[in-house]
Amino acid sequence: MKAVVYSRTGGPDVLQLVDREVPLVEAGEVRVRIAVSGVNPTDWKSRAGATANAGESTEVDPEQVPNQDGAGVVDDIGLGVTRFAIGDRVWVRDAAFQRPTGTAAEYTVLPDHLVNPLPDGVSFDIGASLGIPALTAHRALTAREAGPARLSPGSLVGTTVLVAGGAGAVGHAAIQLAVWAGATVITTVSSPEKAALAAAAGAQHVVNYRSEDVVERVQQLAPHGVEVVVEVNPLQNIADDIAVIARGGTIAIYVSGEPDEVPIPARASMTKNVRVQFVLTYTTSEVEKGNAVAAVTAAAAAGALDVGDESGLPLTRFTLADTADAHAAVEGGAVGKVLIDVASL
Numbered sequence: 366m367k368a369v370v371y372s373r374t375g376g377p378d379v380l381q382l383v384d385r386e387v388p389l390v391e392a393g394e395v396r397v398r399i400a401v402s403g404v405n406p407t408d409w410k411s412r413a414g415a416t417a418n419a420g421e422s423t424e425v426d427p428e429q430v431p432n433q434d435g436a437g438v439v440d441d442i443g444l445g446v447t448r449f450a451i452g453d454r455v456w457v458r459d460a461a462f463q464r465p466t467g468t469a470a471e472y473t474v475l476p477d478h479l480v481n482p483l484p485d486g487v488s489f490d491i492g493a494s495l496g497i498p499a500l501t502a503h504r505a506l507t508a509r510e511a512g513p514a515r516l517s518p519g520s521l522v523g524t525t526v527l528v529a530g531g532a533g534a535v536g537h538a539a540i541q542l543a544v545w546a547g548a549t550v551i552t553t554v555s556s557p558e559k560a561a562l563a564a565a566a567g568a569q570h571v572v573n574y575r576s577e578d579v580v581e582r583v584q585q586l587a588p589h590g591v592e593v594v595v596e597v598n599p600l601q602n603i604a605d606d607i608a609v610i611a612r613g614g615t616i617a618i619y620v621s622g623e624p625d626e627v628p629i630p631a632r633a634s635m636t637k638n639v640r641v642q643f644v645l646t647y648t649t650s651e652v653e654k655g656n657a658v659a660a661v662t663a664a665a666a667a668g669a670l671d672v673g674d675e676s677g678l679p680l681t682r683f684t685l686a687d688t689a690d691a692h693a694a695v696e697g698g699a700v701g702k703v704l705i706d707v708a709s710l
């Protein structure tokens with residue numbers, strides 16, 4: 366099979382297209398023939414060694430196939446696997462987290478709990494866009510103590526959510542999941558083009574944080590405050606978040622910054638009994654992950670987690686051989702979703 370691998374951390378040029386044996390399944394495992402591989406910032410950061418031994422080129426042994434997200438078809442199952450049959454359409458999550466078996470390859474073998482049925486009518490493009498962005502967004506939207514643990518239609522009726530960065534991949538998923546669950550969504554963006562994307566995703570209110578006063582606008586739109594903030598840039602936004610949050614509201618932070626410390630106004634936070642929830646999708650609990658997978662799959666089946674221009678998430682496509690360019694595009698801040706076409710299935 367064709368696979369992209371790296372055996373040292375570094376720039377996109379460490380990625381090599383190679384031929385490897387098709388991997389065999391063991392008990393409890395599923396082999397997936399990948400149709401589309403999704404690229405997220407975490408993929409280039411891992412490849413660059415940005416999360417461990419930052420900046421140094423270190424050996425990666427065994428060689429690593431990058432990319433956490435993907436979608437395709439079940440190609441083989443190991444003993445004891447009962448959830449799948451050969452030929453089932455699936456989406457996968459966390460394929461390269463603490464395992465060398467990412468989705469930038471024609472086949473990947475994963476334990477069956479990392480493989481999820483892709484509902485009828487849901488494209489491989491959508492399936493390859495769910496894992497990191499939508500599962501992160503789901504955890505952020507359910508971090509509020511008084512809120513639902515699993516989103517479903519109606520579960521956020523009466524709730525106002527502020528999504529920072531509504532044209533980003535996680536921001537887009539947060540808007541779509543919150544709207545599906547019945548929330549009122551206010552989102553921030555940096556340009557009219559991104560405002561159009563956030564509106565296409567379904568946000569009822571879009572605020573340009575460069576040209577408008579975010580606190581004033583959000584307070585007008587939500588006089589009693591927003592119950593949940595999904596925050597992509599806490600270093601810039603935390604004071605505004607606390608200014609606009611409702612009593613008992615939750616700020617869910619899924620990005621660290623430089624410096625890696627967020628100065629949180631303590632008195633104002635205490636006055637409103639604010640909860641700050643840090644989120645790293647990889648290490649959410651199995652219960653949280655299970656809730657997220659179930660809700661995200663249901664939202665996708667309902668057509669609520671769409672991708673493409675008309676849904677506010679433009680797609681940029683690469684071939685498997687051009688995986689390095691796909692990583693560079695994400696690192697360069699490509700707007701929307703970067704996908705790799707692995708096979709036409």
Ligand SMILES: NC(=O)c1ccc[n+]([C@@H]2O[C@H](COP(=O)([O-])OP(=O)(O)OC[C@H]3O[C@@H](n4cnc5c(N)ncnc54)[C@H](OP(=O)(O)O)[C@@H]3O)[C@@H](O)[C@H]2O)c1
Binds near residue numbers: 598620
């Ligand atoms: N903790 C986790 O589990 C987790 C999961 C997924 C992603 N992440 C991280 O989250 C970050 C975003 O990921 P992504 O895939 O969504 O990336 P993305 O598609 O590039 O989106 C990032 C968005 O944030 C916006 N943004 C930046 N500063 C902002 C600000 N002050 N206010 C409002 N919006 C702002 C950007 O637009 P403008 O600059 O134009 O405003 C952009 O639209 C990455 O650092 C990624 O590694 C973490």
